Amino acid sequence: MYLRTFLIVSVISFAFGYDRKITSKLNPDCASCSENTTLVYIRADGDNNTVHHLWDFTRGAPTMITAVTGLNSSLTVSWFKDKPENFLFSEEPMYSFAMAIPEIYEYNDLNDLGHMDGRSAGRGIPLGGRRWARQDSVLTERRAMLLMQARARSRNGTVAVKLDFFPSSGFSPELPHLIHTSNSSLLDVQLVNMSATRGFNSSRFALRLLLVGTEDDRGTMVEDVVKSLDDEHTPGVFEIIELKTPVCARGGGGGGGGGGFLQFRPVAYTEPERGVTTSTVVHTSHFNRTHLEKSTTLFTFYRDHINVELLIRDVFVSFGEPGDGFYRQHNYTAWSTTFGYGAPPVETFSLLVILVICIGLSVPAVLAVSGAVYVAARRCRPHPHRRLDDH
Amino acid sequence: MENPEASGNNRTTLSTSSWCHPANRVHRFMALMLMCFLCFGSYFCYDTPGALADNFKDDLHLNTSQFTLVYSIYSWPNVILCFIGGYLVDRYFGVRLGTVIYMTIVFIGAMIFALGAYVNAFWLMILGRFIFGIGGESLQVVVNNYVVLWFKGKELNMVFGLQLSFSRFGSTVNFWVMEPIYKWVATYFVGYERLGVTLFIAALTCLISLLCGLVLGWMDYRAEKILGRLEESENSEPFHLKDILHFKSVFWLVSVICVAYYLAIFPFIALGKLFFERKFDFIPQDANTVNSMVYLLSAALSPFFGVLIDKTGRNVMWVIISNVTTIGAHCLLAFTFFNPYTGVVLLGISYSLLAAGLWPLVALIVPENQLGTAYGICQAVQNLGLATVILLAGVIVDKYGYLMLEMFFLGCLFVSLIAAVLIYIIDSANNGILNLSPSVRDSIKPTRAIDETANLLDTEEFTDQEETDSRPRDWEEEAATSQDIAQVQSDRIRSRYLAQILPNTNIPDRQ
Numbered sequence: 001m002y003l004r005t006f007l008i009v010s011v012i013s014f015a016f017g018y019d020r021k022i023t024s025k026l027n028p029d030c031a032s033c034s035e036n037t038t039l040v041y042i043r044a045d046g047d048n049n050t051v052h053h054l055w056d057f058t059r060g061a062p063t064m065i066t067a068v069t070g071l072n073s074s075l076t077v078s079w080f081k082d083k084p085e086n087f088l089f090s091e092e093p094m095y096s097f098a099m100a101i102p103e104i105y106e107y108n109d110l111n112d113l114g115h116m117d118g119r120s121a122g123r124g125i126p127l128g129g130r131r132w133a134r135q136d137s138v139l140t141e142r143r144a145m146l147l148m149q150a151r152a153r154s155r156n157g158t159v160a161v162k163l164d165f166f167p168s169s170g171f172s173p174e175l176p177h178l179i180h181t182s183n184s185s186l187l188d189v190q191l192v193n194m195s196a197t198r199g200f201n202s203s204r205f206a207l208r209l210l211l212v213g214t215e216d217d218r219g220t221m222v223e224d225v226v227k228s229l230d231d232e233h234t235p236g237v238f239e240i241i242e243l244k245t246p247v248c249a250r251g252g253g254g255g256g257g258g259g260g261f262l263q264f265r266p267v268a269y270t271e272p273e274r275g276v277t278t279s280t281v282v283h284t285s286h287f288n289r290t291h292l293e294k295s296t297t298l299f300t301f302y303r304d305h306i307n308v309e310l311l312i313r314d315v316f317v318s319f320g321e322p323g324d325g326f327y328r329q330h331n332y333t334a335w336s337t338t339f340g341y342g343a344p345p346v347e348t349f350s351l352l353v354i355l356v357i358c359i360g361l362s363v364p365a366v367l368a369v370s371g372a373v374y375v376a377a378r379r380c381r382p383h384p385h386r387r388l389d390d391h
Numbered sequence: 392m393e394n395p396e397a398s399g400n401n402r403t404t405l406s407t408s409s410w411c412h413p414a415n416r417v418h419r420f421m422a423l424m425l426m427c428f429l430c431f432g433s434y435f436c437y438d439t440p441g442a443l444a445d446n447f448k449d450d451l452h453l454n455t456s457q458f459t460l461v462y463s464i465y466s467w468p469n470v471i472l473c474f475i476g477g478y479l480v481d482r483y484f485g486v487r488l489g490t491v492i493y494m495t496i497v498f499i500g501a502m503i504f505a506l507g508a509y510v511n512a513f514w515l516m517i518l519g520r521f522i523f524g525i526g527g528e529s530l531q532v533v534v535n536n537y538v539v540l541w542f543k544g545k546e547l548n549m550v551f552g553l554q555l556s557f558s559r560f561g562s563t564v565n566f567w568v569m570e571p572i573y574k575w576v577a578t579y580f581v582g583y584e585r586l587g588v589t590l591f592i593a594a595l596t597c598l599i600s601l602l603c604g605l606v607l608g609w610m611d612y613r614a615e616k617i618l619g620r621l622e623e624s625e626n627s628e629p630f631h632l633k634d635i636l637h638f639k640s641v642f643w644l645v646s647v648i649c650v651a652y653y654l655a656i657f658p659f660i661a662l663g664k665l666f667f668e669r670k671f672d673f674i675p676q677d678a679n680t681v682n683s684m685v686y687l688l689s690a691a692l693s694p695f696f697g698v699l700i701d702k703t704g705r706n707v708m709w710v711i712i713s714n715v716t717t718i719g720a721h722c723l724l725a726f727t728f729f730n731p732y733t734g735v736v737l738l739g740i741s742y743s744l745l746a747a748g749l750w751p752l753v754a755l756i757v758p759e760n761q762l763g764t765a766y767g768i769c770q771a772v773q774n775l776g777l778a779t780v781i782l783l784a785g786v787i788v789d790k791y792g793y794l795m796l797e798m799f800f801l802g803c804l805f806v807s808l809i810a811a812v813l814i815y816i817i818d819s820a821n822n823g824i825l826n827l828s829p830s831v832r833d834s835i836k837p838t839r840a841i842d843e844t845a846n847l848l849d850t851e852e853f854t855d856q857e858e859t860d861s862r863p864r865d866w867e868e869e870a871a872t873s874q875d876i877a878q879v880q881s882d883r884i885r886s887r888y889l890a891q892i893l894p895n896t897n898i899p900d901r902q
Contacts, residue, residue: 231669231794356802363805367809371813
């Protein structure tokens, strides 16, 4: 009963977009951390629960962890040199969902399909152990933002990862203008000037995403393609793709308000100036069952869960469409997704759309009615020169 | 083409059974063929950039906006120029001289355009295109005058349709042959020179048209002498610009519909292909098919709606109904994922209905001697609206997406609907004739005798201008296939509309 009440309340609080109060810290409680260490901890207190976000780049692979706890819970990070060694919650999280990008995957798209298929040769570019430079960070009460960059492949090749969290609902400032809420954060990945492997003439780059949730491992992840009428925020794109954990797909359940999701528009950009003309298509692969590598932050975080109840899947997200000249045509790919817990936000028509419809329909109707009354009134009056009696 | 006439000029006395006599069927048919070829050149050259779009971009390193300028520099001046061009023919040049003058301008423009490509000077190309445009649209006007002179009262509708078909046939042929010609030229030249040479070859079609114009001029001169025909333009009263001020408010409301309604049709078709691909996941070919449904339907339905409105009258009511159904069609496309054929078919039906109901309205509102000006105004504001909005629509799609574009179209349609409702109210309040059935109209105005021929030339002129509105190719250079259908449709509308204006002519039932 308590759980159900809690769920209802949290759903309501979600629906009305109650703001959360956020406090964020860089490398919390780390004595031996330098400028090169980046672990951001964001605590977002809502009315009913607290969401803890961890953005970690200390072990190379970009890692985002979201944990939902009661309001009084706190998180302590203990460090070994400049690597987090243990994450200790004062109160066990009700739900936790995490995502990491362990590698970028290059595939030789000989048949020019755009998406990956099993036959094309490919090789992974692991991000584990890579050094990330912090380009920018904003850690205020209104926003938490982190922009990280790492070299990959050649001297010029870079991977840039931008993470964003807002304590309220809204649309991300940049295309594809995804919806963010206080329960989800934004991830934007840019692959710039990546050089192709020798012998690969049709290289495309994909991201391998590792998704982890504290759920039953027997469940199946769901990919929902939601058709949306509204492309106001992402011009020309009428689809939203949602990758949901089993609990999320069932529409909640469990104490934390229901599973985790990735929500994105199937659009990536091939130039820094994002627009309809520079967009390309996003493809997702099947989900695969996988395991956590010992040397990763995810393993450290979920150490105690691994043998109890932990859903671990990976999925490849690839970019491009037939005939676009492959990655080398623009040497640039940027892709955005939101990442959160609970139910994915639903887009509604904007005020402008509703206004146009209302005004547009009501004015002619009012005119027609008043006009009819006016004309009828004129005709009913006796008129000496009436010529239209036969009507 | 022009050879058969050469032998006929030394005979002074001819019987009408001789094929050399201007009244003879064969003779007139030859004149018809020449008239068809008059516009062939300008249509052919108009679409050359579209047919060679990739080569233009590669050889001359044009970006998309420069390439678009090649088309818009043609369209923009013609928002007013075709108006002036027709006026000059009526007042000063006369048909024969006008044809030759405009044809020469077109030819010179095409040559300058080709020269610009040959020396890789973009400004010269634009200048050539501008000159080409000055001649091109006015040529349409004057060729239509020719058609009226030769075929008035007999096969006029058929000839108009045929002549326009042939012109659009010019653009279709262009899409077929330019690529092979370019490839052949490329074996002798490289870079921008090969493009220049290809364009010079294309400009030869304008030279052929010019020769046709000269021959036709001579035939016309001869026919005038033999038949003792009077220049019809001398009979009709030229319009005075101050007449515009005396138009009724209802006329201006009709102009509002002319602009607002058509804004929701043509730009939609121009941008529709991508919309169907993106929103409904159509493959490009299917998207083109559904996109061309509007033209196809109106081609098929226009004659029937013409009959319907002839029989029932009540034009304003039909206009209101078609506005409402168009709004419904756009709502279907904007707010549902129903198969877009539903929406587009409804759009096509509504569009045909509106075209059949709206254009004759002008003839009911405005006195006959001002009809030319009136239709000219409708046409000019419509062209202006379309030229502006096609740019705006692109920006809306890029910045705010297709839903907002649909909202914009709906907004336009609401304006159009409001205007239609206002017409209804004003007309009813003044006991007007616009919304009556034909029999009641006749009983009210028995004295309203219309001399069908008096304003033929005026009528022709604006009919011709109307044709610019059905030129989606201004915006979608790649949709060669849909243009044929657009063209057929435009004939249909014109014929339909002519039949409305000229009560004596039959409603065309060509398919």
